[in-house]
Amino acid sequence: MTETAVRIFDIMACNVYWDFDGSPLPREQHKFLVSFYPTKGVPTPELIDRIVARGPGGYQVEFTNQLFTPANTDGYIYDRTLDYYWYMVNLSTGFMPEGEYTIEVTCTDGTVLTRSRTQRQDSTEALVSAYRDNRQRMLDSFTPSGRGRLSEGTALTGLECSWSTLKELAGQDAYYIYRLAEGGSAREFDTQNLTWWDNIFMQRIRGGDVAAGLNRGGVTVPEELKPDTTYAYFVEVTDANVQSETNICIFQPHQVFTTP
Template sequence: MSDSPVRIFDIMACDVYWDFEGTPLPREQHKFLVSFHPTPGTPTPELIESITARGPGGYEVEFTNRLFTNGNTDGYIYDRTLDYYWYMVNLPTGFLPEGEYTIEVRATDGTVQSRTRHQDGGASRRLVEHYKAQRERLLASFGPSGGAVLDTVPSDGELRCSWETLERTGGPDAYYIHRLSKGGSAREFDTQNLTWWDNIFVQRLRGEARAGLNRSEVTVRADLEADTTYAYFVEITDANAQGETNICVFQPHQVFATPAGVAAGV
């Protein structure tokens, strides 16, 4: 066992159906992701020399050691709630060929670690085809949405967001991840500073084997601010473990606002 402070938690090498609004990017993409255990005392990016993803036919992609943004879609994201970093690169070059994919991490101390997973193209395409067939019904089911102004300013546990699931429309079982941020659009959504998110991967790690499965609503565990616009999106996956995921469907952002002049919890 290496004594390096850099330790891989898990990886993703999967297809992405990018259904965000107002983007010139193609719907069919793929991504690579590697998450790390916390490195107390030193930010993980300071300990990373390089991260490389490799796949069939000599396919190779380098991650960039920089802050991930909506503009560059390549870099690291910090989860302040759990004090850990994860790196992600989204690639607008279609779905992945089926096969084995490896992510290799070289640390500045010279150590090298890697993880490998198999991409199941059939599972990915089956879920996407059902999503596309039911898309309008699914999008019409979100609440709150459409820029609606809430009656009150929710405090922790008072806001419920709900939606239709694929399983309820005759489709496959799937897992659902909810992310909430300030902002009124996909462009304004701040991945680096989420108000709250439903981290089903950590929930599974903590013993909830079915975390996120066919989940059609969440209760937001955060105080919201008055007179503020928020956006959330619900991601559909076929697994609640990063290393088992073949497809992520990024559904369009849903927008709502809180009223002015009333503090959370009042």
């Protein structure tokens, strides 16, 4: 197999609780995601002809081979730190039922790849209920937050961000993923150009940390931030640190701060 051959790394088919401030989209959603190993020398989207996701009851949706943006919520994202692409589509169709979900990838050379997983519902009910009951307490716990400017003299490398977890507030285990980018709102947050993110999936696979992200209540950002720049971050709550084992993702509101 050549380095440019398309190979599926993993997939997601999971419910999403979309709690971004000011979003016109419904809170209860569903998403499909398929990630690929790097295709050295050739951008993976040039090797993809079609991606289709299928679910219970004859449900079917096709991914669009385009750049993913907050406006279209459908397309591919490039992770420059790992040199790989993944495709994602967020669907405003409410939570989807339990059952088997399959993603089928047709490559430009005619090769067809498939991967399936079984989505469960119990963790959606447990995490979303715990989050709704403790939402304001979680939002109040974020540091930094409040759209303020960090204190003069704050180091631009090693910024510490923290929050309360559902384990602390409700006794509910969950995993946490942190993403940081320049911008002052969810609309300005560029998923294609993250300053840094806490990739618990790779920590699990590469580092062998089976508990990566579990009940994590904070991170230290290793990247040097720009001075006098506004940043936004959000923390995703999930029930797993393996893509194909994830059943629910909770997207919490963005927290905004400006560096000195």
